[in-house]
Amino acid sequence: MMRIPAKVNQAAAATVMALATLLTLAVLIFIVVFILEKGLPILSRTFLFSVPRDMGKAGGIFPTILATIILPLLAIALALPLGVGTAIYLTEYTRESRLTRIIRFGNDCLAGIPSIIFGLFGFLFFVTLLEMGWSLLSGGLTLALMILPTIIRTSEEAIKSVPTSYREVSFSLGATRWRTIQRVVLPNALPGILTGVMLGIGRSIGETAALIFTAGSSLRLPQSLFDSSRTMSVHFYILAREGLSTENAYGTAAVLILSVLSVNAVAYYLMHRYMKKNA
Amino acid sequence: MKAKFTLSRFSAYYGSHRALQQIDLLIPTRRILGIIGPAGSGKTTFLRSLNRLNDLTAGFRRQGEVRLDGEDIYGAEFDPIALRRRVGMLFALPIALPMSIYENVVYGPRMQGINTRSQLDQLVESSLRAAFLWDEVKDRLKSSGLRLSGGQQQRLCLARVLALNPEVILLDEPTSGLDPISTAKIEDALTMLKEQYTIVLVTNNTMQAGRVADATAFFFMGELIEHDETKKIFTNPAQQRTLEYVTGRFG
Amino acid sequence: MKSHNLREKGVQYLLTALAFSALFGLLLIALFILKEGLPFLTQVGLKDFIFAHDWEPQSGKFGIYPMIIASLWVTFGAMLIGAPLGIACAVFLTEFVPRPVMHTIKPMIELLAGIPSVIYGFIGVIVLAPLIRTHLGGPGLSLLAASIILGIMILPTIISISTDAINAVPNSYREGSRALGATRWQTVYMVVLKAARSGIISGVILGMGRAIGETMAVIMVAGNAVKVPGTALDSVRTLTANIALEMGYAVGLHRSALFATGVVLFIFIMLLNTLASAFVKQEIRRR
Incomplete structure (x- = not known):
C-alpha cells in the first residue's frame, strides 16, 4: 500500500477544517441575517412604543420591551452581590480545601441545570410557596439563581487576575484585608466582573423556559414588581408557536437579536480591553 | 545604642522548608542596616518577617521572637495592621497602585x-519632597501613578511609605530594576532619611551596602553568618x- | 484602634455566608423538584416509570421510556454534528490561520452564542423542517431537525472552550514537535490535541448538557409525538419538551409525573457534571 505523503495529508486536513469553519460561520450568520432581513422592515416607532392588541396579532411590543429591561436588571441586582461575595470569599478569604471544592462543584452543577428545571423550581418556590404569583419578582429571582454561576465564575477569574503585588503593597501600607479588597482588588477586577454581568444580562434576555412558569405571560404594562409580564423572548415564542402573527414575530425577533448582540458586544469589548491591560 | 528590633532564635518555614534558622540580631535605631547574601539566602523572608507580611503566604510558620521596642510583634495582643503602619x-x-499619584501617597494616611x-x-508635598520626586510631578498629581517611569515610580513608592510616618523602613532590593541615575537618587534619599528612620536595606548589590549601610549582616542558606560595622x-x-x-x- | 478587627470579622462571616448561596440554591432546587415528584415515584415506582412505553395521562398511563430514548438520540445527534464541526473549527482558528484572523472570527462566534434558543427553534421550523420534508420525506419536524438545530446551537460553546484549551498548550510543545520534522498537521494531531484533550472534552460535555437540557428550540422543531423513534425522520418528544408542554394544565398525579420527569432529567445532568469534573480532576492529577 502506498503511503500518503505528509504534505498531502496536511493539505486535506486543512481543507476539511477550513470548510467546517466556513460552514459554521455561514450558518450562524445566515440565522442573524435571515431574521434581520424579515424583521427590520417591520420595526417602526409605533411597533416599538405601542401596546399590543388582539393577543399580539396587532399593535406593538412595548410591554415586552419593558419586561425585557426590568427582568435582567432585577436578576443582576440580586445575583451580583451574591456572586461577587462568593468570588471574594473563594479567592481572598480561604485557601483551596475540601470546602472550596464543594462550593465550586455546587456552582458547576447549578450552571449545568437546564432552564426548564429552574422554571419548575421557580414555580414551586417563588410563585406558589412564597405566594409571589406569576410576577416580575418571581421571574427575577429565578433568573438570578440561573445566572449566579456565571457571575461567580467570571468574578473569580477577574479577582484572581489582580496582581498579588498590589495586595502586598496595600497590606504593607497598613490596610486591612477588607480595605484592600475595597480599594485595590475590586476596582481592578471591575471590568472582568462587568463582563460577567453583561453575559448574565444577555442570557436573561434570551431566556424563555424559566420565565413562562415564573413571570407568566401577561401582555399588560406591569405596574409593579408583583405584576405578571412577558419578555420579548416569551412573546416571540408564543407568536411563533401559535402562529398568531408571523410579521410581528419577525419584528420581535429582530429587536431581540439586536439587543442580545449589542449586550454581548459590550461584554466582549470590556473583556478585550481588560485582557489587553493585563497583558 | 538603642535597639529598634530584637530577634532571638527566630526561625521561619514555608511548609517543611526552613528559610531562616535561629536568627539572633539587634537592629539599632536610626541607622541603616544592610543585608547581603546570595539569592535564596533568606534575606527577603527576614525582611518580610519584620512587618509580618509573611503571614499572608500559604504554609508560613515561625519560631522564636521578634521584638519591636521590646514588644513581641508575633504576640497574641499585637495587631499586624498597626505594626505595618509603624x-x-x-x-x-516599583509597584504604583493603579490610581493617581496623589491617591497613591495618601493611601496609607487615609x-x-x-x-x-x-x-x-x-x-x-512633604513626602514627595523627601523622596526627591516633588519637582517632577507637582503639576500632575492627578495623573495615574502608572504613567511614571520606573525610577519615578520607585520614588513614588518611597513617598507613599514616608506618608505613613513610620518608625522603620524596610527596603527589599529597591534599586534592582533601576538605572544608575535613579539608583543614586534613591541612595541619596536613604542617607537623608536615616536622620529620622530606622532603615533595613536588603540588597543584591554588595557595593550598595558598602556605600550606604552603617552596619551590614551577611546571610547564607538561611543562616546569619556575620553581622558587624560595614x-x-x-x-x-x-x-x-x-x-x-x-x-x-x-555568590 | 481595634474597631477594624470587628469589622473584618463581620465582613468575613458575611462573605462566608454568601459563598454558600449557589450550593444552597442547588440543594433547594433538588429538594423541591424531588419533593414534588416523589409521591408519584413511590406510587408508580421508578422502574415502571422509566421503562413503560405509554404516556397517556388521561388514562393514568405514565411511561417516559420513549422520551428518554428521544432525549438521548437528540443529544447524540447534536453531538455528532456539533463536536466534529466545533473542534475542527477551533483547530483551524488556532493552528492554521494568522492570529488577527482568529481574533476577528472568535469574537463573532462568541457573540452569536447569545442568540436566544427560541430563534434557533424558529429557524428550524421555517427553514430546516421544510427542507427535510421535501428532500428526505417524513413530517419535517423530527429527530433529525432537532439534532441539527441543537448541534448548531452548541457550536459556539464547543468552539469557544476548545479554542481556549488549544491556546493554553505551551508553544514549546509545538516547536519541539516541528523540530523533529513533523508537519503542522502531524503536530496538531499528535501533540496539541493530546495536550488540550481535557479542555476539549469538558467543552463537549458542557455542550452535551446544554443539548439535553434545551427545551424551547426542541419543542418547536422535534414534532413532539410520544413514540420511540424508528428513523431519524420521525417526530419525537424529549423529556424537557414533555414538561414544558403539559405543565400548563396538568393536575394531580399527572402534575407529579411531570415533576418526576424533572427528577430523571436532573439525575442525567448531575451524572454528566460528575463525569465532567472527574475528567478535569484526572487531568490535573496526571500533570
Whole structure:
C-alpha cells in the first residue's frame, strides 16, 4: 500500500477544517441575517412604543420591551452581590480545601441545570410557596439563581487576575484585608466582573423556559414588581408557536437579536480591553 | 545604642522548608542596616518577617521572637495592621497602585483617619519632597501613578511609605530594576532619611551596602553568618565565607 | 484602634455566608423538584416509570421510556454534528490561520452564542423542517431537525472552550514537535490535541448538557409525538419538551409525573457534571 505523503495529508486536513469553519460561520450568520432581513422592515416607532392588541396579532411590543429591561436588571441586582461575595470569599478569604471544592462543584452543577428545571423550581418556590404569583419578582429571582454561576465564575477569574503585588503593597501600607479588597482588588477586577454581568444580562434576555412558569405571560404594562409580564423572548415564542402573527414575530425577533448582540458586544469589548491591560 | 528590633532564635518555614534558622540580631535605631547574601539566602523572608507580611503566604510558620521596642510583634495582643503602619516597606519592583499619584501617597494616611484636604495636601508635598520626586510631578498629581517611569515610580513608592510616618523602613532590593541615575537618587534619599528612620536595606548589590549601610549582616542558606560595622565586614570580616562573598569569589 | 478587627470579622462571616448561596440554591432546587415528584415515584415506582412505553395521562398511563430514548438520540445527534464541526473549527482558528484572523472570527462566534434558543427553534421550523420534508420525506419536524438545530446551537460553546484549551498548550510543545520534522498537521494531531484533550472534552460535555437540557428550540422543531423513534425522520418528544408542554394544565398525579420527569432529567445532568469534573480532576492529577 502506498503511503500518503505528509504534505498531502496536511493539505486535506486543512481543507476539511477550513470548510467546517466556513460552514459554521455561514450558518450562524445566515440565522442573524435571515431574521434581520424579515424583521427590520417591520420595526417602526409605533411597533416599538405601542401596546399590543388582539393577543399580539396587532399593535406593538412595548410591554415586552419593558419586561425585557426590568427582568435582567432585577436578576443582576440580586445575583451580583451574591456572586461577587462568593468570588471574594473563594479567592481572598480561604485557601483551596475540601470546602472550596464543594462550593465550586455546587456552582458547576447549578450552571449545568437546564432552564426548564429552574422554571419548575421557580414555580414551586417563588410563585406558589412564597405566594409571589406569576410576577416580575418571581421571574427575577429565578433568573438570578440561573445566572449566579456565571457571575461567580467570571468574578473569580477577574479577582484572581489582580496582581498579588498590589495586595502586598496595600497590606504593607497598613490596610486591612477588607480595605484592600475595597480599594485595590475590586476596582481592578471591575471590568472582568462587568463582563460577567453583561453575559448574565444577555442570557436573561434570551431566556424563555424559566420565565413562562415564573413571570407568566401577561401582555399588560406591569405596574409593579408583583405584576405578571412577558419578555420579548416569551412573546416571540408564543407568536411563533401559535402562529398568531408571523410579521410581528419577525419584528420581535429582530429587536431581540439586536439587543442580545449589542449586550454581548459590550461584554466582549470590556473583556478585550481588560485582557489587553493585563497583558 | 538603642535597639529598634530584637530577634532571638527566630526561625521561619514555608511548609517543611526552613528559610531562616535561629536568627539572633539587634537592629539599632536610626541607622541603616544592610543585608547581603546570595539569592535564596533568606534575606527577603527576614525582611518580610519584620512587618509580618509573611503571614499572608500559604504554609508560613515561625519560631522564636521578634521584638519591636521590646514588644513581641508575633504576640497574641499585637495587631499586624498597626505594626505595618509603624514599619513601612519598599518592594524590589516599583509597584504604583493603579490610581493617581496623589491617591497613591495618601493611601496609607487615609486609613489612619486623616481626611482633611489641607492635611493630606501637605502630607503629599512633604513626602514627595523627601523622596526627591516633588519637582517632577507637582503639576500632575492627578495623573495615574502608572504613567511614571520606573525610577519615578520607585520614588513614588518611597513617598507613599514616608506618608505613613513610620518608625522603620524596610527596603527589599529597591534599586534592582533601576538605572544608575535613579539608583543614586534613591541612595541619596536613604542617607537623608536615616536622620529620622530606622532603615533595613536588603540588597543584591554588595557595593550598595558598602556605600550606604552603617552596619551590614551577611546571610547564607538561611543562616546569619556575620553581622558587624560595614567597614569591618568589607575590610576584615571574621568569617572566611563573608570575605569570599564580599570580594566576589562566590555568590 | 481595634474597631477594624470587628469589622473584618463581620465582613468575613458575611462573605462566608454568601459563598454558600449557589450550593444552597442547588440543594433547594433538588429538594423541591424531588419533593414534588416523589409521591408519584413511590406510587408508580421508578422502574415502571422509566421503562413503560405509554404516556397517556388521561388514562393514568405514565411511561417516559420513549422520551428518554428521544432525549438521548437528540443529544447524540447534536453531538455528532456539533463536536466534529466545533473542534475542527477551533483547530483551524488556532493552528492554521494568522492570529488577527482568529481574533476577528472568535469574537463573532462568541457573540452569536447569545442568540436566544427560541430563534434557533424558529429557524428550524421555517427553514430546516421544510427542507427535510421535501428532500428526505417524513413530517419535517423530527429527530433529525432537532439534532441539527441543537448541534448548531452548541457550536459556539464547543468552539469557544476548545479554542481556549488549544491556546493554553505551551508553544514549546509545538516547536519541539516541528523540530523533529513533523508537519503542522502531524503536530496538531499528535501533540496539541493530546495536550488540550481535557479542555476539549469538558467543552463537549458542557455542550452535551446544554443539548439535553434545551427545551424551547426542541419543542418547536422535534414534532413532539410520544413514540420511540424508528428513523431519524420521525417526530419525537424529549423529556424537557414533555414538561414544558403539559405543565400548563396538568393536575394531580399527572402534575407529579411531570415533576418526576424533572427528577430523571436532573439525575442525567448531575451524572454528566460528575463525569465532567472527574475528567478535569484526572487531568490535573496526571500533570
